[in-house]
Structure formats: C-alpha cells, structure tokens
Amino acid sequence: MNHYDYIIVGSGIAGLYIALLAIKQGSVLILTKGNIDDCNTKYAQGGIAVAMSKDDSPELHFKDTMAAGDGLCDAEAVRILTEEGAECIADLIRFGVPFDTLNGEITLTREAAHSTPRIIHAGGDATGEHIELSLSQQVRSSSIKILEDCLASEILVEGNKVKGVKSLDCRTGLVEEYSCQFLILATGGVGRLFKYSTNSDVVTGDGVALAFKAGAGISDMEFFQFHPTVLRLPGVAPFLISEAVRGEGGILRNVEGYRFMPNYVAEAELAARDIVARSTVYEMRKTGSDRVFLDVTHLPPRLITTRFPHIYRFCLAHGLDITRGLIPVAPAAHYLMGGVKVNTWGETNISGLFAAGETACTGVHGANRLASNSLLESVVFGKRVAERTTAPCHKESGVESQESRSQDSRLKTQD
Numbered sequence: 356m357n358h359y360d361y362i363i364v365g366s367g368i369a370g371l372y373i374a375l376l377a378i379k380q381g382s383v384l385i386l387t388k389g390n391i392d393d394c395n396t397k398y399a400q401g402g403i404a405v406a407m408s409k410d411d412s413p414e415l416h417f418k419d420t421m422a423a424g425d426g427l428c429d430a431e432a433v434r435i436l437t438e439e440g441a442e443c444i445a446d447l448i449r450f451g452v453p454f455d456t457l458n459g460e461i462t463l464t465r466e467a468a469h470s471t472p473r474i475i476h477a478g479g480d481a482t483g484e485h486i487e488l489s490l491s492q493q494v495r496s497s498s499i500k501i502l503e504d505c506l507a508s509e510i511l512v513e514g515n516k517v518k519g520v521k522s523l524d525c526r527t528g529l530v531e532e533y534s535c536q537f538l539i540l541a542t543g544g545v546g547r548l549f550k551y552s553t554n555s556d557v558v559t560g561d562g563v564a565l566a567f568k569a570g571a572g573i574s575d576m577e578f579f580q581f582h583p584t585v586l587r588l589p590g591v592a593p594f595l596i597s598e599a600v601r602g603e604g605g606i607l608r609n610v611e612g613y614r615f616m617p618n619y620v621a622e623a624e625l626a627a628r629d630i631v632a633r634s635t636v637y638e639m640r641k642t643g644s645d646r647v648f649l650d651v652t653h654l655p656p657r658l659i660t661t662r663f664p665h666i667y668r669f670c671l672a673h674g675l676d677i678t679r680g681l682i683p684v685a686p687a688a689h690y691l692m693g694g695v696k697v698n699t700w701g702e703t704n705i706s707g708l709f710a711a712g713e714t715a716c717t718g719v720h721g722a723n724r725l726a727s728n729s730l731l732e733s734v735v736f737g738k739r740v741a742e743r744t745t746a747p748c749h750k751e752s753g754v755e756s757q758e759s760r761s762q763d764s765r766l767k768t769q770d
C-alpha cells in the first residue's frame with residue numbers, strides 16, 4: 356500500500372489550499388475524480404466575503420452571518436470565520452490569485468444581506484476560475500502527488516482511527532488502497548443530486564456518503580440553499596447569475612413586468628438568499644410561470660460588461676444581450692449548509708479523519724449561508740486543518756485529538 360502523511364480527496368479550493376499548506380509538513384496525495392479543475396470552485400462568480408475595509412469589521416460580518424443563518428449558526432465558528440479570514444486571503448494572494456484592485460487597493464463589492472461592501476473578487480465575476488487556476492498551478496509545481504480520474508470509494512478505518520482510503524481509477528477500473536495518517540475529505544456539496552442545479556457534474560455528495568458509511572457524524576442535511584437567480588433559458592444548462600448583479604442594482608420582475616420583491620420584504624432584492632428564492636417561487640406560482648426576470652437594463656452597459664464580463668458573454672452567446680433585454684431566471688439547487696460534522700479544527704469523530712469546504716458542516720452557515728461565505732469557510736477552516744495536524748502529540752497517536760473531541764460538545768455521532 357502506498358503511504359502518505361496526508362491524503363486529500365477533492366481538488367477544489369479546500370483540497371488545493373490545504374494541500375499547499377500541508378506539503379510543508381509531510382507528503383501529500385490528492386485524489387480527484389475528474390480533472391483537477393472539475394469542481395464547483397471554478398464556477399464561483401461573486402467572490403469572497405472578508406472584512407477588510409475601514410468601514411467594516413469582523414464584528415459586522417459576524418452579525419450579518421448570524422442574521423442570515425436564521426439563529427442556527429454556531430457562534431464560535433462564525434467568530435473564527437470572520438476574524439481569521441484576512442490571513443487566508445493573504446495566503447491566496449501569495450499563491451497568485453489576482454484579486455481585482457483599484458488604485459492599489461483590493462476592490463470590494465456588495466452582495467445581498469451584507470450590510471456593507473466586503474466581497475473581494477477576481478476577473479470581475481470569474482473569481483473561482485482564477486482561484487482554481489492559481490492554486491492548481493501551485494500544486495502542479497510542487498511535490499504534491501495528484502491522481503486525476505481517481506474516485507475515493509471507501510474510507511478505511513480501524514478502531515475508530517483512519518487508516519487510509521480505497522480509490523477507483525476511472526480510466527483503468529483498478530481499485531487501489533492508500534494508507535495515510537490524515538485523510539481530509541474536500542469533496543464539495545451535493546448539488547448535482549437535484550434536477551435544476553448550478554453545480555458541477557462531479558458534485559454528488561460523495562464525501563458525506565463515504566463519511567457516513569465509515570461511521571462519522573453527519574449534520575444539518577435538511578439545510579440546503581437554492582439560489583434565486585439561475586438562468587432559465589430553453590435548451591441552456593442552468594447558469595448562475597451572481598448575487599452581485601442584484602448587489603449592483605439588478606431588479607426582479609415577474610412575467611408581467613412587475614417588481615415584486617418590495618411586496619415581500621423591506622430589503623427587496625437585497626434580502627437574504629433564502630427569502631429571495633422563496634418569494635420568487637411564490638411569484639412564479641401566482642403568475643403561473645416557471646420563471647421571473649432579472650432586469651439590469653437601467654444600469655450603465657459599461658458597468659455590466661466590465662463588472663460581469665463572464666455573465667454578459669455567456670448570455671450573449673445564447674442570444675441574450677442583458678444590457679438591453681430582461682434575464683429569465685428561476686431558483687435552482689446551489690449549496691449544502693450541512694455535511695460531515697466537524698469541530699472548529701475540521702476534525703470528525705474518527706481520529707485522523709477531517710473534512711473541509713462545502714462537504715464539512717462547521718456550523719458557520721446555520722440554516723442559510725450568507726453569500727460569499729463559503730470560499731472563506733473553505734480557507735479559514737482549511738488552514739485550521741493544516742494547523743491541527745502539525746501538533747506533535749496528534750501526529751504521534753491521535754490521543755490528543757480524542758481528548759479534544761470528547762470536550763467538544765458539538766461533536767455528536769448522531770446529529
């Protein structure tokens with residue numbers, strides 16, 4: 356059996372970022388079931404929420420996150436998320452992610468349910484693509500071993516301690532076993548289980564299923580987020596129209612042309628995602644339609660083409676000039692708030708088994724994720740996984756982590 360200190364399953368932001376930190380501490384293998392860049396990360400448009408401006412603070416970001424989560428967020432995890440973000444952004448910059456700047460300062464935009472502009476982005480609305488490209492380039496030029504087209508099919512556990520993983524090589528059909536000290540699940544969410552979904556084909560809940568089968572705790576699976584504005588054009592696969600479009604002034608109209616959001620909530624189009632998605636569904640039912648419209652025709656065309664070049668070009672390629680015409684949209688499956696139950700160090704209840712990114716349930720999102728908090732969660736708690744696995748006592752036996760787990764009331768096997 357090939358042995359590695361770390362085996363990481365998944366090559367989105369969580370997997371690649373942890374790999375780049377972990378390689379300083381030991382040998383690293385990444386298993387990924389498609390190409391390295393088959394993942395949700397590369398589709399992320401809006402950006403990363405982080406309190407960086409002088410008018411903002413981690414406290415304000417904390418309050419917005421708690422409010423969006425509908426009273427069900429884990430306050431300690433949200434504190435960590437909002438206070439430790441800036442350091443991880445510095446890492447991403449060091450790894451080459453070209454965040455957009457103006458006059459030497461990182462540009463910030465606003466998204467729904469954020470009380471102030473705090474979303475950093477790259478390439479306008481191509482944030483995820485830049486992150487994935489920069490991190491995968493770093494990984495490829497390091498000593499990290501990557502096996503593409505390799506699907507993790509079973510977690511090997513003995514006496515509540517992780518031993519390794521079984522992996523199916525999708526090209527040859529061969530099953531291999533790899534042993535490790537730390538196994539990190541970074542397999543993303545479950546979005547592709549739904550008919551209408553913004554997610555990549557590879558995002559099918561594997562990490563949650565593997566962890567469950569191995570005996571790990573799973574939590575909050577009932578909390579799944581539907582994005583309100585996903586392109587609904589006949590014959591065109593669901594394509595996300597970022598929250599940031601409403602942040603910049605986009606308006607939702609029903610099929611009769613009526614602006615409906617102010618009837619539902621004072622924040623109108625800038626209300627939290629779940630409220631906008633539910634209001635949209637009510638409006639679709641009321642008007643007997645399978646869609647509503649997002650209207651940006653009142654905004655300066657230059658703002659649209661420079662701030663949302665990716666969305667603009669995609670729609671244009673399908674015959675829709677969004678600077679002139681309304682965008683047909685409807686809610687679609689988007690993001691899993693629940694997942695593999697972890698503590699604030701990414702640890703599951705199985706010694707040596709960690710989870711990070713969308714597959715993990717850290718508790719930061721509660722019942723509803725605040726826009727652009729998931730990329731942040733992936734790096735903040737990803738960094739903590741790397742930090743946790745440096746502790747010498749943990750490396751030797753896993754005893755320390757068992758003690759910490761027993762003290763952590765949030766780690767219950769049956770959640």
Ligand SMILES: Cc1cc2nc3c(=O)[nH]c(=O)nc-3n(C[C@H](O)[C@H](O)[C@H](O)COP(=O)(O)OP(=O)(O)OC[C@H]3O[C@@H](n4cnc5c(N)ncnc54)[C@H](O)[C@@H]3O)c2cc1C
Nearest residue numbers: 365366367368369388395396401402507543712713727730
């Ligand atoms: C269209 C879209 C736009 C978004 N926009 C934003 C945004 O602006 N800001 C934000 O914060 N969040 C956004 N999100 C959410 C965010 O992109 C994801 O939550 C985040 O990228 C998840 O990263 P990850 O590393 O956990 O998983 P992913 O990036 O999804 O990567 C999962 C990886 O696991 C691999 N994998 C899965 N199962 C297996 C298996 N059995 N064996 C081997 N490998 C496996 C996959 O191949 C893939 O490499 C968006 C999501 C979508 C879909």
